[in-house]
Amino acid sequence: MANRGQQGISKYFYDIAEEVPADKWKDFARKLQMQEVKIGRIEVEENGMVKECCMKVLHQWRMKNGRKATPEVLRKALDDAELGDIAEIIKEEPEVRMPVQETSGNSSGAHPPTTQYSQPSSGDSKRSYTGLQPEAMDCEDYDDSLLDL
Numbered sequence: 001m002a003n004r005g006q007q008g009i010s011k012y013f014y015d016i017a018e019e020v021p022a023d024k025w026k027d028f029a030r031k032l033q034m035q036e037v038k039i040g041r042i043e044v045e046e047n048g049m050v051k052e053c054c055m056k057v058l059h060q061w062r063m064k065n066g067r068k069a070t071p072e073v074l075r076k077a078l079d080d081a082e083l084g085d086i087a088e089i090i091k092e093e094p095e096v097r098m099p100v101q102e103t104s105g106n107s108s109g110a111h112p113p114t115t116q117y118s119q120p121s122s123g124d125s126k127r128s129y130t131g132l133q134p135e136a137m138d139c140e141d142y143d144d145s146l147l148d149l
Contacts, residue, residue, distance in 0.1 A: 012090050017054035019086045029057040031077035
């Protein structure tokens, strides 16, 4: 099984689609809350090719649910469709936060240094936010305005 170098939840899609049996893909789609009309449309568009149908179901599920398209939800849908053995493909991974830029506080020392983090999102773009460095967090230096970033 290969993850094909993809990011986030979609890195599991190919392996899952390869394993779902022909008589279970529609039930799996239903467990992902896909409507019957969409399931039928996918079957027609993909000429009934199970792996392609599963790939399309998974991609549409991810697009529809965004951040709610989690490994936990996907594992539950597989378990509910009696595909628990396939659910084992999905591993729980910690959220990745990579420091990309550190900035110091202003010259008066009123604000502690902060680090800018990059966090992968469900799409291809990256989101970034600024947060206090753990060692710089002091109750006296806490600034509520950072919560609005």
